[in-house]
Amino acid sequence: MSDDHTHVQEFFGARAADWDTRFPDDGPAYEAAVSDMGLRPGGRVLDAGCGTGRALPPLKAVVGASGVVVGADLTWAMLEAAVRAGRDRDGRLLLTDVAALPLRSGSLDAVFAAGLVAHLPNPAENLRELARVVRPGGTLALFHPIGRAALAARQGRQLTPEDLRAESNLGPLLADSGWDMTSYADEDARFLALAVRRG
Template identity: 75%
Template structure:
């Protein structure tokens, strides 16, 4: 686990400074994914693996001034980039491992995770921890602003059957972790899996 954390931190630390400039057109896709959660004014939402905080303004707009928005990320450099971008004004930022969150059980209405699932190793404990901090009936959005095939092509790879985000793989993984997948979209312009907290 420590080696996995070090790898993730090294990967994102090296990319934090120019992360937002590498993907300048993603804002509308993030906003649309946030809308899919159906957040209401006053809700509490966690941005798990928030990175530079690109989803935080849309999350804040969705829950309004009376709601709660918390961004959590493992990598200090990504959180520092979020601060430089002015996104800490949307809510507090917490450096934490999403598999071990220092948060009360059932304290959130929803979790938003952009590009998160690919960096969870192993993913099960982290998804179970996200379920722990969400109330029963609360929602999880696993999002990426590009679909699986387009992302693989960008990196010169092909999709394989063992791809974690393939519906036959992610559905039982979520079910074992306290979630019920109810919506799945994998298109060129987005990946979005929506799940409800069971129990």
């Protein structure tokens, strides 16, 4: 396992137990982001880097009983927290690296990814792997429950021009990875970039 993976697992493993109580008011932002994805009943969607599974209930509510929701995360403690919260009822949980998904090419309609981009060791390559598992015309949602400036302030750091989630950086990164960005919102209350899988 790479040092990047070990670092991510240690970071999130140490925070898994109280993750949901630290951010108790994020639910409506998740629901709004999911509603903006244009998912339909019967859809097949992956929550990449699902953490404690906060997106799984709203995703399942949209795709319904005939749909499929999969939550993938690298950190066992996060998936355990998802099970404790009962969110495994809304999606199948996979302990796996989103850089090498055990899913068939083109098998999904959409990918939801909350707070994922900043933790990807090879963003272009990793976003290409997400593109691989999504059918042409499918959707990618890159989400965070607060915007870039608010997140930087919370973490006590400055925004830099190199920030991957800046629109001027994210658009070309997605384009190089098989996606076309269709909308971009970076507000205090949320960050949401939507992209469509090129054919």
